[in-house]
Amino acid sequence: MHGVGPWPGEWPEGEYFDPELLAHGDTRNVVDAYRYWTMDAIIADLDTRRHGFHVAIENWQHDMNIGSIVRSANAFLADTVHIVGRKRWNRRGAMVTDRYQHVIHHPDVASFRAWMDEREIPIIAVDNVGEAVPVDKADLPERCVFLFGQEGPGLSEEALAAAVAHIEITQYGSTRSMNASAAGAVVMYEWCRRWA
Template identity: 45%
Template sequence: MHEPNPIDVAAKESGEPVFREVGVGPWSETHPGEPRPDDPASPNYDARFDSGLLDNGDRRNVLDRYRYWTVEAIRGDLDRQGRHGFEVAVENWTHDFNIGSMVRTANAFTARTVHIVGPHKWNRKGALMTELYQHVVNHPSIDELVRDWRSRIGAEAEEAQQRLDNAKAELAAGLIDDDEASRRMTAAQRMLENARDARIIALDIVPGAVPIETYRFPERCLMLFGAEGPGLSEKALELADDVVYISQFGSVRSINAGAAAAVSMHCWIAQHAAVRA
């Protein structure tokens, strides 16, 4: 029998670690004497609360403000706040284990939608249930994904133009004042410009790609990610408007696909998202 590694022995004797408590216990313990918010007769009744979580506690990986809320309520609140203008798509031809990690990161940065291209099943372990709060759409092929994207962007442009025309018409008819007209027209014009500037961006290290460090992400965009190893398919690269790579300085050709997705999404966040306190 071999001698245990001295580091293992020292670690065991250190008394570490002591982890902080994650989440909250049952409502009766954390809010003693307070009426339950799932009781319609209660003065603090709130339909967003989940009775099972109030009974047993909430140890989920969610923000504290969402403790005890139902999945539907959390997803709805994220939609109400407004998800960001970028979407992400990942090819699932090799059943990549990184997809779960990508979904989790997309939730953290409130991507508008996550698209899974290829077989419907994907490894959800790395997502840690965050797919429940994220809009996830499946597509059988890259062609179908791109058709869907371009159709939705076209519809957004038409809606923006209609909003712009309506604001001008209501102003001319005296139905709204100058300030309200300016507010509406500014919002509609921005929506129209975002639709016109929308691009499909492939993330891969291939000839002709530009470094992400100097790339300016459009506010409305679809990022394409490939599988660990082979990268993006030829069709995905062919249909992309731009191809971007993450600069690397070590010996490996590429970084982990889940890490690449996180870096890319955060680049968009750094360029477009307001900092939240």
């Protein structure tokens, strides 16, 4: 069993503690610092510390990687995850982290771009096409959104055109592309290495 059992002894004081979890245990996939906290309290605390980057994924073919990208976004404390295209996505890979992570849906690239433009958040396309700059050599603004494409076809032409910069992950093997969720984790880690 992962997690912790009922709180031993006298209960701690604090509005952020959940009486149900204190009484019955906390088996959620959360770091120890958040054990026995209510979900709302965890979200509120995360909101005081979220990083300046957002993550966006085009979802035209019901990509199975979206849940894993959401989970990584939570692990790296992304501000928000944006789903562009189809609203439905497979939440299984998120391992319930979508409850703690802000997720916004945009029906198309145009509405996504308008949302970002309104907030002056530059769009950085992540795809190994054209003259993309390797992520370790690229300028990664403190406030930006990383836009990832579908597994296989990558980003649409409209999405590439919406971006102010294109970055890629240097690869050394025979495959043309890597798994989208793995690529997301690499890029988020690189941003955190510089700014977190």
